[in-house]
Amino acid sequence: MCNCISEIEKKIHDKYPTHNGKEVESVNAHVIWIFTDDGMDKGTSTEFVMTLKGQKKKHPVEVNHTYCPFCGIKYKQEDENSTTRTDSSN
Ligand SMILES: [Zn+2]
Numbered sequence: 609m610c611n612c613i614s615e616i617e618k619k620i621h622d623k624y625p626t627h628n629g630k631e632v633e634s635v636n637a638h639v640i641w642i643f644t645d646d647g648m649d650k651g652t653s654t655e656f657v658m659t660l661k662g663q664k665k666k667h668p669v670e671v672n673h674t675y676c677p678f679c680g681i682k683y684k685q686e687d688e689n690s691t692t693r694t695d696s697s698n
Contacts, residue, residue, distance in 0.1 A: 609649045612678040613637050640672055644684045651683050652676070 621635045642651040658667040
């Protein structure tokens with residue numbers, strides 16, 4: 609597994625030590641947790657939005673990335689076809 613997420617969080621923090629006149633305490637990527645053979649690790653995902661006919665409320669569908677979008681290294685996942693559905697109504 610690569611360190612892209614941590615490295616980019618640090619680069620953003622280094623580039624933006626302050627925002628709107630206030631000190632930036634931390635920068636955190638929206639991550640998903642991937643089950644690996646060694647335990648768990650951070651991964652990335654892309655959120656799609658599903659609209660149901662006749663309903664204004666949108667339902668997010670999160671699709672996990674199989675490869676790091678920054679360096680292209682394949683994420684080690686237990687389940688190769690891991691797709692997570694998230695429902696904000698809960
Ligand atoms: Zn990477």
